[in-house]
Amino acid sequence: MAIMSAEVQELFKKVPDVVFSTARADGQPNSCIVGMKTVIDDETVYLSDQFFKKTLANIQENPKVSIVFWEGIEAYELYGTVRYVNEGPEFEAQKAWVDAAFEKMGKPIKAKGGCFVHIESVFSSKPGPQAGEQLA
DSSP states (O other): OOOOOHHHHHHHHHSSOEEEEEEOTTOOEEEEEEOSEEEEETTEEEEEESSOSHHHHHHHHOOEEEEEEEETTEEEEEEEEEEEEOSHHHHHHHHHHHHHHHHHTTOOOOOOEEEEEEEEEEEEOOSSTTTTOBOO
16 A cells, blocks of 8 residues: 555645546546545545446456546546445445535435545656656
C-alpha cells in the first residue's frame, strides 16, 4: 500500500469530481465521473456507486483501478485495488452520508453500493518535467 500525503488527500476532498477508470479482463477500458467520494484513511478512498454499470462489471472482472483528479496545475493519479460493498455496517455508514447529501440537493438518488479503493501507488500528473513521477 502507498501512503497518500496530506496534499493529495486535501485535493481529493476538495475537487468536486474525480475520473474513475476501470478495465475489463480483456483490457477494454472505461472511465466515469464520480462526485460522491471520501478519504477513509492514508491508504484508502471510497467512491459511491449510484450509476455504475460498465464500471461495476469491470471491477467484478478486474479489481485494478485508477483515479485521476486535478485543480489548476495540481494533479494526481491513484492506482489501487477495489473492494466493492453493497451491504453490511461498512456500506451502511457510507450510504448514510451519500443519501443525506443527495436529499439535501433535492435529488431522489440513493447509493446502491460503493468501492473502497486501497491505494497501491500515487503519481504526480502536474505538467512539467515531474509529470508521471511516482510519489508513493
